[in-house]
Amino acid sequence: MFEFAWPWVFVLAPLPWVLRLLLPPADSGESALNVSFLAELEGLAGRRARANLPAWRQQTPFALLWLLLLCAAARPEWVGEPQPLPTSGRDLLLAVDVSGSMDYADMQWEEEDVSRLTLVKHLMGDFIDGRRGDRIGLILFGSQAYVQAPLTFDRQTVHTWLDEALIGIAGKNTAIGDAIGLAVKRLRQRPADSRVLVLVTDGANTGGEIDPLTAARLAAEEKVKVYTIGIGADPQQGDVLGILGLNPSMDLDEPTLTAIAEQTGGRYFRARNSKELAQIEETLDSLEPVSQRASQxxxxxxxxxxxxAGALLLSLALVCRVLWPNALQQRPQWLRRRP
Known part of the structure; x- marks a missing residue:
């Protein structure tokens, strides 16, 4: 089907004639002479004088040129038949704790001690890259929760923003309830069978305005499935903390995280090291995608x-018509036709 994308451009069609009526006539400053002996002058000059064309014939090429330019500006296009674009997958938000405790270096990555957030960046970044067909979003939370990346198919950008997350960027506390509430707000407009939140934290709710269990009930009402991951190592034998009887994961509120997952139909996972977090990633990857309504x-x-192109050719023709008589006048004397 043929159509113009911007048909309103044709409203400008009468613009040249309107300007001609409104603007004062141009004065070339040259005087004109009417003579009765035109034939004698033509004989002396060696060429015939050009007769003035009617006004409508003089204006026709320029009117056609103006209409061609308007047609090009109106963006003519041929629109084909609707083609279905089936999509599948889920709308998945990843909420990552960036509070101060996530800087604790009790994790191992390639035989090196790394912080909890660094391990999350390594493994959850691979998780993001593998979610082909899913819309992925990123929430960073500390004392408050922020949407770092909205739901998008651009997994590479979400991965980059996760790698650029800094400790304390959202505050030093942990607002688990606010993170869940923000995720529900972002997911509630999506298809009900595809709303998933993966929440990674190493502590208990110590900030924000929404209680985590209240936010979980809201998520359950909106059919948002929440998978919670508690990260943090257990005390090891021979370790200084183990000798002193201290647990590096003592702030982790596992009962609350378990209750959130059960209330929303998800699962709670415990990540004590990189191997367990990798297994959790594989478990989450095993979720089957949910077909969504196909778009067109x-x-x-x-x-x-x-x-x-027509306007360009017509412009060249008009230029040649103006320059050609002048070129004839400038020919050598011996090339001119004699009477």
Whole structure:
């Protein structure tokens, strides 16, 4: 089907004639002479004088040129038949704790001690890259929760923003309830069978305005499935903390995280090291994608080049018509036709 993308451009069609009526006539400053002996002058000059064309014939090429330019500006295009674009997958938000405790270096990555957040960046970054067909979003939370990346198919950008997350960027406390509430707000407009939140934290709720269990009830009402991951190592034998009887994960509120997952139909996972976190990633990857309603797109083919090329050729023809008589006048004397 042929159509113009911007048909309102044709409103400008009468603009040249309106300007001609409103603007004062141009004065060339040259005087004109009417003579009765035109034939004698033509004989002396060796060429015939050009007769003035009617006004409508003089204006026709320029009117056609103006209409061709308007047609090109209106973006003519050929629109094809609607083509279905099936999509599958889920809308998955990843909420990552960036509070001060996530800087604790009790994790191992490639035989090196790394912080909890660094391990999350390594393994959850791979998790993001593997979610082909899913819309992925990123929430960072500390004392408050912020959307770092909205739901998008651009997994590489979400991965980059996760790698650039800094400890304390959202505050030093842990607002688990606010993170869940923000995720519910972002997911509630999506299909009900595809709303998933993966929440990673190493502590208990110590900030924010929403209680985590209250936020979990809201998530359950909106059919948002929440998978919670508690990260933090257990005390090891021979370790200084183990000798002193201290637990590096003592702040982790596992009962609350378990209750959140059960209330929303998800699961709670415990990540004490990189191996367990990798297994959790594989478990989450095993979730089957949910088919969504297929969208449609109509292929379009731009045709503006045709009227634009016509306007260019017509402009060249008008220029040649103006310059050709002058070129004839400048020919050598011996080339001119004699009477």
């Amino acid at each position: 797109a109509r292929p379009t083919y731009a045709l503006y080049s045709w009227p634009l």
